[in-house]
Amino acid sequence: MKYLKKTGWFIVAMLPALLSFLLQIGMGVLVLVVYMVNELSHQQGTLSTDEILNLAANSYVENAMYPIFFYHILGILVFGIWYCLAYGRKKRPTGTEQPTVSKAAIIIWLGLCIQIFTSCALSLIQAIAPSLLKNYIELMEAAGIGETNLITIISVVVLAPIGEELLCRGIIFRLAGKVSSKFWIANIVQAFAFGLIHANLVQGTYAFFMGLALGYIYGKYRRIWLCMLLHASINGSSILLESYFNLYPEKYDIPIMAAHFVVSLLFMFVCFKLLGKRKPVAEEA
Template sequence: MKLNYVKNLNDGSLCIKPITFWKALLLSFIYDIAYSFVYTPTSLFINFYRDVIFINSWSENLLNSITDFIYQYGVILIIIVLINKSFKTNGEILHQEKISKKKYLAGVGLIVGYIFITYGVFDFFLYSMPTLNDGLYEYIEEYLLNTAYIFIFISTCIMAPIFEEILYRGVLLNGLLKKYNYKKAIIYSSIIFGIAHMNLPQGINAFFLGVIIGLAYYYTRSIYLCMAIHFVNNFLVNFVVYPESKLWTIILFIIIPIIGMFIFVKSFRTIKNNKGINNE
């Protein structure tokens, strides 16, 4: 297997062996632990010697982003080896159909529809729930205050979609689909994806997001499409606003979810219509 294992996963030449729900959950924990084990010492070193080896915080953020990318890429490679017991590919390209622009637009539609559907009552209900992890929020607040916007964008809108989709759809869901029927596999992978977010509101939202992206992966077998959908979600949620007027609030809370359902259904039909992929 070449170091460019993402391409091998996407075209099916790297075949992930069947895995159970519990093994997938364990692998998710191993990923977090292994990543923390290699990244934390580096981060502490950079922070401790920042005044010696860096001129400004920009250089520090850049190095943190580079090491973050390398470590996540490497840890996922370890997860693949733990599942398959080797680096080898089968050499056979199973997924030859290229994803059309229409499919990518449908992927955008899925997420726009989902954001519209959850706009209002669901969002307020979700984020009124206890977080159960105040320390995580404190860490995020500190990170946002001390990091340039460009690096926040890189972290949340580029690296998170890339590596979360490689792991949770390209590897874990891939293996679960070989063990269970597609409905169970998608639900199981979405539960694991939700647990990985480590707090209740984000975990519930991540579960539903995992179901949507999981369905897109099942019908297209494209990790790249999943990354694109995840990117759009992480980018657009920054622009969700609520009106101050009570009247407009009521109107929008009714109209926007209805529009969202229409967009979602139409987009899902486009994604589902992928005759070149064998989903059985």
């Protein structure tokens, strides 16, 4: 009965992630319908239904960042209201650490190190076995990830950190605490959900490990804004890294990536050490 109850809570903890999927799909369909209506109004019956559908689909692909942008706004509203109503007035558990300005600065630096480590790992894999990342790169390009237009920057650096932290660390982490009173189990559950909502194997894999770091910060401080800060640092630094690495000669790509991979790993270790030895606080089961 005990394991059945825990399994039930695990399923419940995954429901917000399922809702996230439904919101993404719904927003995608809505934007596609808007493109179809726009094409219908402009073509005025000169094209067949299939041709209009193709034009609308092409417009959707060319502007794939817009449904993502609007989804993040919707997600902030939905999960923000959920978080505030369910957990907004609850007291922090005993033993929660008080953040300082210096700790916040370390968290920002940690985000940069995590992004360098991840980007270098992906670049090294692409250099050694490019076929492994082919589908992932095509997916990122189709979604407009990596572009530096205003919509992309706002979505990636501002909206995604707010909405995804409310969802994963704000809501799912709390529900995962019902699965087990042990912090590391709840952290794995919410990190799994964080990987799941990214909806592809490569991004989901590294999002899982990022989710563990984000969950660790939430467990230590129980301040959702610190997780948003770390998340924004991770995402924001990704926009700057391409320009940074372009400063180096292309023929040295592999050794440069390998060196940054090792150095960023060392700095990540230093950051966690500087954040202190106090263990994260578990959610009440």
